[in-house]
């Protein structure tokens with residue numbers, strides 16, 4: 001799809017939302033405003049704009065770039081064909097878009113591995129990490145989401161913590177020569193992921209300080225942390241030295257900002273004021289269906305983009 005088609009479609013949808021009768025009512029100034037780059041590197045994902053852009057991956061990237069997005073993330077990148085990975089990477093290079101996270105151990109998240117002393121489970125993690133390096137390099141990714149698996153119900157907590165820290169150090173040995181960074185993601189128990197070992201931001205902070213390597217940091221997902229502990233701004237401040245990456249999603253519902261209880265305008269402004277220039281992954285659904293729902297997502301991010 002050509003850029004002008006994307007813009008026309010955007011204008012059309014915006015027009016429908018504003019209940020105007022024709023495309024001519026959309027001024028040039030409004031069209032320019034819709035395509036201006038966001039000041040924060042908000043990163044959509046495949047599928048988020050498929051009604052506006054179509055199913056093709058490249059068209060979705062082009063559409064998003066036209067809307068002013070300068071980053072992207074794809075949790076499932078490891079499962080894509082090499083051909084698709086190359087197509088995505090070359091399109092993003094042409095569009096000057098930055099690659100955000102992919103999930104490093106996508107098939108191992110639901111296992112007891114990092115906290116265990118089982119040799120085979122630990123070797124499986126290291127092998128998964130080695131396999132991730134090639135994918136990350138192919139798509140120009142720097143950040144790898146890591147979820148350190150399930151709690152061991154029989155092993156005392158402190159042994160589990162020590163096992164986890166030790167295995168993460170071994171992962172760092174694999175990643176650091178390639179300039180890659182694991183971002184450990186605490187995931188909430190009450191709504192989405194009961195039983196996972198890592199769920200609190202102070203726990204993630206403790207682990208990163210103990211691992212003490214530049215390639216082991218925190219992915220602070222505002223949605224998950226709102227559910228687990230709330231108190232977002234003070235917790236972000238406590239963990240600040242270990243956070244190179246954020247994700248967003250409102251609660252309840254895990255949809256775009258403005259659909260729940262989180263004051264994203266203030267949270268984003270706070271991290272921008274602290275000098276954050278990294279990516280904010282839009283790891284959530286769309287609250288409304290179709291093209292109108294996609295326009296609502298874009299509009300929601302315009303409303304919370306820091307000044």
Ligand SMILES: O=C(O)C(=O)CO
Nearest residue numbers: 145185187192221283
């Ligand atoms: O699985 C989830 O809920 C995540 O946030 C993974 O990034």
